[in-house]
Amino acid sequence: MPEITSRRGLLFGTAAVSAGVLLTGCTSNESKDEPASNDQPAADDKPGKQVTIGFAGPQADHGWLNAINDNAKSRAKKYKDVTLEITEGSNDTAQQIGQIETLINKKVDVLVVLPADGKALTQVGLQAMRAGIPVVNLDRIFNSPQAYRCWIGGDNYGMGLSAGHYIGEKLKDKKGARVIELAGLDNLELTKQRTQGFDAALKNYPNIKKVARQAADFTVESGQAKMSQLLQAQSNFDALWNHDDDQGVGALRAIEQAGRDDFLMVGGAGALSAMQAIESDNSVLKATVLYPPTMAASAIDLARALGQGKGVGGLAEFEIPASLTLYSAVVDKANVKQYLPTGFK
Helix, strand or coil, X not given: CHHHHHCCCCCCCCCCCCHHHHHHHCCCCCCCCCCCCCCCCXXXXXXXXXXXXXXXXXXXCCHXXXXXXXXXXXXXXXXXXXXXXXXXXXXXXXXXXXXXXXXXXXXXXXXXXXXXXXXXXXXXXXXXXXXXXXXXXXXXXCCCHHHCCEEEECCHHHHHHHHHHHHHHHHCCCCCEEEEEEECXXXXXXXXXXXXXXXXXXXXXXXXXXXXXXXXXXXXXXXXXXXXXXXXXXXXXXXXXXXXXXXXXHHHHHHHHHCCCCCEEEEEECEHHHHHXXXXXXXXXXXXXXXXXXXXXXXXXXXXXXXXXXXXXXXXXXXXXXXXXXXXXXXXXXXXXXXXXXXEC
């Protein structure tokens, strides 16, 4: 379902903030003796008033979306003062609207919504806000800022930027370096943003030229087919950036079938299979740029803070921010062990 799985986020016009760092000061019930981890809240907060959080997302028909649901559920379980009302995911906008209206009628304290279509679900976001239920808009953004209290999501332009800088640093001393790009669906804004970020980063490296670009469909099959075409057309290049780790599985098959190992590959999103390949270091895949599904866990943190009238630890303001854009970190062999627990299947 490439149309659903790839419309993941639109860059919101505010300063980017790392949610994983900021949220740690305001949310936890865990023992101070327990070590911190990617899915464990910080240990310097006490239980507050009970909060019922309604969660509505699209159908989990892609590894990333399934990880979104898993992150939300596991985060909510960390809190004795949180009850999670989660709907059955749907890609049908009318059905998702109905599910959210049911949560509104149940008078949940806060809503977390990852809309199947941000534009189509804007009105139900407005409906919730007008009913006095604050909305945490997750990733795919509503058309109106009035439809949500806080937006949290990924950075598609930043993904391209991080990938371009990583490749640029690897090839900066190579004269006449050549790179290619395996993009996602070209009719999606996020694909354009990832390419724009990549091209912007490469401008910092005058010795590097992008010699080819092919668009795939965010599926294993499309990744294999389009990568085969790129390999046939380009007999000599030094690096490949692939926008999505799912289609990257197919791309790696094509590369292996062609017997090519003369370039480095950077993936995108942060799938577990990609991180395992990076850790094994037995293929051309050397890094992946994150589009972290942990944003759903942070959305639960934000919703809990809203329901309890708290701010965000580490900031001077009494209220949570209006927007949080997650950083697109690069995972390679040097730090892959740290990020393995966040990899999605």
